[in-house]
Amino acid sequence: MKIKTFFSLIVMALAATNVAAEANDTTLIVNNRKIVIAMDSAETKVSVYDTLDNKLTKAYESTFVDGQQVERIYVGSPFIPKKGNRKFKATLPTFFIGMNGLTEGFANNSHSNLQTRNNSSWEVGITPIVLTGTLTKDGRFGITGGVQWSLAYNHMQNGYIMKANNVEHFAEYPTKKNYMRYQSVRVPLIVDFQTGKKNIFYTGLGISVEWRENLSHKYKYNVDDGFMTVRNTQRVNHWGMNLEYHIGYDCLQLYARAALTPLYKLNDGTKAYPFAVGLGITL
């Protein structure tokens, strides 16, 4: 028994000497881990390598030099892409409210023929469905899409009404609650840039396609025995396309929308393009 132990010790010592002599280092493989011990006159270095994605990656290194011990723990490798990058966040607001006016052209502020009162016109809406997709690996660029529903009120100047796509002047009767109302179901598609980790800052530009429904013009005008309510249905373009822009920080955002196609056309040829500027909140 003693002789067997003696021989096995000699064999082990020879094997260890062989390994050390061949590579100038001592290498051990334990549980799929490679441990390399390198020694020279100045320092002793112990390195541990893990097998990650069929590649050997340094996990730990300990160096002893001049009475100083340096330990290094490697938690990532510059050669292996980092998993779990920042997640691209959806940027469409859950609720939004803003001004919704009408102009006579895209990027045209004129509305004299339309006789609209843009500073009193407004819209409110929600985004019940939101979808996102990341465009870059770092999660900075992505696409946000979704489905929005909004209700818009476009008020007209006092004394002016719209009847069968004609703007008429009510000189003798004052009008009251004089507005056009319509609902929209919109599908925006916006390319966003995001930065920040905890509270993200983002900005995005895109387009949206919308379907307008229940467009009616309602007004009250003064008659001898009080106000009379009139409701007119107008000819409108149900389908529309908009240019969308938004900028936001964390849950708050400012948005702007300008129609590329008109909402309706007056009989004299004047076209009405909706635009909206407002504030959104994301929950």
Next chain:
Amino acid sequence: MKKQTAKRLAAVIFSIFTAVISVTAQDGLGIGRIFSKYGHMKGCKMVEMNNTNLHGHSLRVYKSLTYKHIGSNIETILKEDRRKARKIREVVDNGVITSGYYMMPALDDGTNRYILFSKSAYGSGAVIYIEGRLSPDDIMQICYAKKRK
């Protein structure tokens, strides 16, 4: 009555003595210069506690500094302490040293001294100086052990 006064006096002298020791202990180190130079700078936050308790470990000195935008200056000064350190433990993330500690030579009374550091993006980070009877394993427990809920 006289005994009580003597006790109080002894306590006051002891606390002054330990405070003086704690101030002088870090003076020879680069981190002492970091605290004195950047401790009251805009964008930096310094916390100093003497004879305190952290996660069940009693510390004679705990001094920390969180900073923004001056990471390269801090790194230059910390390199001096790294050379003098007895034990160095560093975490390398994606080829960059992100955090770690230096165990400095102990004081004459056997008190251990540690410099802990953590670096973040855009030159921000934190440095901590700890003096106490803690072992390197205690430091690891303080830094990396999961917090109890």
